[in-house]
Amino acid sequence: MLSKTCEYGIRATIFIALQSILGKRTSLKYISKEIDSPEAFTAKILQKLVKEKIIESIKGANGGFEISQPKLKSTKLSEIVYAIDGYDIRNRCMLGLPHCSPDNPCSVHNKYKPVRDELITLFTDTTIEEMALGIKDKSAILK
Amino acid sequence: MLSKTCEYGIRATIFIALQSILGKRTSLKYISKEIDSPEAFTAKILQKLVKEKIIESIKGANGGFEISQPKLKSTKLSEIVYAIDGYDIRNRCMLGLPHCSPDNPCSVHNKYKPVRDELITLFTDTTIEEMALGIKDKSAILK
DNA sequence: CTAAAATCGGACAAAATAGTCTTAATTTTA
DNA sequence: TAAAATTAAGACTATTTTGTCCGATTTTAG
Secondary structure, three states, X not given: OOXXXXXXXXXXHHHHHXXXXXXXXXXXXXXXXXXOOOHHHHHHHHHHHHHOOOOEEEOOOOOEEEOOHHHXXXXXXXXXXXXXXXXXXXXXXXXXXXXXXXXXXXXXXXXXXXXXXXXXXXXXXXXXXXXXXXXXXXXXXXX | OOOHHHHHHXXXXXXXXXXXXXXXXXXXXHHHHHHOOOHHHHHHHHHHHHHOOOOEEEOOOOOEEEOOHHHHXXXXXXXHHHHHHOOHHHOOOOOOOOOOEOOEOEOOHHHHHHHHHHHHHHHHXXXXXXXXXXXXXXXXXXX
């Protein structure tokens, strides 16, 4: 479904969001410990999320990663997914057919499309803040 | 979502089913041409499906692959998916958390689980015959 | 000013997935 | 019975994904 890169990216973003809600800036080392991900690999993913302006980085001692309050509320899960895994998931055929579409459906298109659409709705409806608050109030886990 | 191996496997099975409905046995060469897949790789996948008793193979000249009439109706898409990609998809967490469950949910579990359950229902409800008939009546494509 | 604490960027390495090739085994047909 | 047509099996290769390493850069604190 999602690449591991994307999974780590979402988990890292949720954790940075949580810390930002708590008024803290957090470091790569702490992030990868708290989301149980390889540190060097996570660094690469965070670089990408910084370039895509989903998170912010501050260099130097006392540096780290954070997310501004407005962005916590406005950024959707979909933005992380698309930034890392691309937009392909929105149209991808379950059987891998390159030209599958409503006009030219594969054998499962009509059953699969509604499920896929719900998934896209999930992505575009879910905010980073919402996911982080689940961690904050301990109703959800992150590793 | 599904591995390429699995996509090829499903497409090959649909094509073999179509030919079986038409009363024909079909060869690897023809299958891979008709579903637009690499021949040698497809051979490997078909071997697996034979071992799993989803399709039947007949060796020698005039040999090939076929599916019996009863199996066309009784075999579900889920059996192909599980044979090739395994059962993991049924419980897999969207964020890749190994212990994510209803009791221990990740930040998106409650939104994702219903979608995942629909997908599983799609798999277990869809028969091979049903998929092949879409090709037969030209309401669906296979490559 | 300098040392320490961080991120950044590019090259490299390992593992998983996708795909090929060659030879053997089996069956049909001329 | 020999040749041709076909699948089976295993070793090999290629590509993609996942992950590491190291040196450069930036910033803070002492």
